[in-house]
Amino acid sequence: MFTGLVEEIGKIQSIAKSTKSAKIMIKANKVIKEAKIGDSISTNGVCLTITECTFNNFTVDVMAETMRRSNLHNLSLGDEVNLERALKVGDRLGGHIVSGHIDGMGTVSNYEKEDNAVWITISTTPEIIRYIVQKGSIAIDGISLTVAYVDEKVFKVSIIPHTKEVTTLLRKKVGDIINLECDIVGKYIEKLFLSKEQLPIKQGMDMNFLSENGFA
Numbered sequence: 445m446f447t448g449l450v451e452e453i454g455k456i457q458s459i460a461k462s463t464k465s466a467k468i469m470i471k472a473n474k475v476i477k478e479a480k481i482g483d484s485i486s487t488n489g490v491c492l493t494i495t496e497c498t499f500n501n502f503t504v505d506v507m508a509e510t511m512r513r514s515n516l517h518n519l520s521l522g523d524e525v526n527l528e529r530a531l532k533v534g535d536r537l538g539g540h541i542v543s544g545h546i547d548g549m550g551t552v553s554n555y556e557k558e559d560n561a562v563w564i565t566i567s568t569t570p571e572i573i574r575y576i577v578q579k580g581s582i583a584i585d586g587i588s589l590t591v592a593y594v595d596e597k598v599f600k601v602s603i604i605p606h607t608k609e610v611t612t613l614l615r616k617k618v619g620d621i622i623n624l625e626c627d628i629v630g631k632y633i634e635k636l637f638l639s640k641e642q643l644p645i646k647q648g649m650d651m652n653f654l655s656e657n658g659f660a
Contacts, residue, residue, distance in 0.1 A: 446486045448539035448581075448588020450526040450611045451475055454487070456519055457501055464508035468519065471501045475527045484544065486528040488612075489586030489623040490514050491544025514546055515585075515621040524612045526586045539588025540581040546623045547631075548572050550584075552616050553598060562603045562614060563592070568624060573599070575626035575634075583625040587611050 454472040468487075475485055476497055483494045485502065490510060496503035511517040519525070531537070550568035557563075566584070576582060576594045583589070587607065593600040608614045616622065 445531045446491070446528050446539075446542040446544055446586070447531055447535075447537055448528070448542045448583045448586060450528055450587055452527045453610070453612055454525050454527045456521055456523045456525065459519055459521060464511060466506045466511060466516070466519075467495075467503060468506060468516070469496075469501055469503045470525065470527070472527055473500060475529050476500070476502050479529070484530045486526070486530075486542070486544050486586045488515060488525045489542070489544065489546055489583050489625055490516060513548065514623050515549060518621060524615065526611050528586060540583075541628055542583045542586070542588060542625060543628055544586075544625070546583075546625045547575070548624055549621050550624050552618050552620045552622060554618065555614075558602070560605055562608065563600055564603060564613070565598050565600050566622065566624075567598045570596070572624055572626065573597070575630045577627075577630070580630075581627045583623075585611070585613060585622045587613055 452472055452474040454470040456468060457471045458469040460467045479494060479497050479502065481494055481497060484491050485494060492504040492506065494502045495505055506516055548569060548571065550566040550572065552564065553567045554565040555562055573594065573596060576591055576599050578591055578594050580591050581588060582591055589601040591599050592602050603614060
C-alpha cells in the first residue's frame with residue numbers, strides 16, 4: 445500500500461522493451477535507501493517490484509498487462525517518473541490509501557492558472573468517471589489529489605506550488621497520458637452490493653431470511 449505522497453522524482457536510465465513487456469532501470473536516491481530486492485516501489489502510481497538495486501538506481505520488470513493498462517509503455521530514456529516507497533505500519537497516512545493497481549488512464553485536456561494554483565482538466569472513460577466523486581480522492585500518476593470537479597466526461601484537480609515542485613504533473617503537456625487509480629473504498633462498496641444482488645435464492649428460504657439479507 446502507498447499514500448500517494450510522492451517522495452522523489454526518478455529518471456529512466458535504461459529501458460529494454462520486448463514485444464509486450466519491459467525491463468526498466470530508474471535513477472533514484474531517497475527511495476532506494478535501505479531498499480532490497482523484492483521491495484515495492486510506486487512508479488507513476490504503478491506498484492512495481494525491485495529486481496536489482498544499487499546505491500543510485502533500481503531495476504524493475506514490467507509485464508505485458510501492466511504495459512497495456514498504464515502509461516509506462518510510453519516511457520523513454522531520460523523521462524521522469526514519480527516514486528514512492530510502500531507504506532510502513534505506523535507511518536502517517538498523509539494522502540489516502542493507494543494500492544498501486546491503477547484502474548486505467550486519462551488524458552490531460554487543459555491547464556488553467558488561478559492565483560497560486562493550477563487547475564488541471566483530465567478526460568477519461570465512463571468506467572473510470574463512475575468512481576470519481578467531487579471532494580473525493582484520486583491518484584494521478586501516483587499523486588494523491590482531491591477532486592474539485594467532475595462531470596460525465598472530465599474531472600478537475602487544483603495543484604498547489606509544492607505539488608508542482610515535487611512531482612512531474614505540471615511537466616505534462618496537453619494530450620499526455622496519465623495513470624489513474626480511483627479511491628479503493630468505492631470499488632469495494634460496489635462489489636459488495638453487486639455480490640449481494642446476485643446471490644441465488646435457494647429453496648427453503650423464508651421471509652425472515654430474505655428480510656435479514658435485504659431482499660424483502
